[in-house]
Amino acid sequence: MSHVAIIFADSGGIQEETTVLGIPCLTLRNNTERLITVKEGTNIIVGNNPNKIINESIKTLNRKNRKQYKIPRLWGGNSSERIVRVLIQSLI
Secondary structure, three states: OOOOOOEEEOOHHHHHHHHHHOOOEEEOOOOOOOHHHHHOOOEEEOOOOHHHHHHHHHHHHHOOOOOOOOOOOOOOOOHHHHHHHHHHHHHO
């Protein structure tokens, strides 16, 4: 997945993975449960309209300067440390 230029998906998990990897994702649904991937990440909701899918694909692939996608706050891979810290604090 990390070696592609664009991904087409309907899976929320894939939307999250592409955001972490900084790879554009076109979501082939009319909504998403992972709104942060649209707001801060790489996800573009295109639904199932063939024209919109083609147009957004072309726009995404033709970008000379890809926008710098952000990984959402707290998605840095340190969740286990945060969980342990909360558990320790709750036991003290």
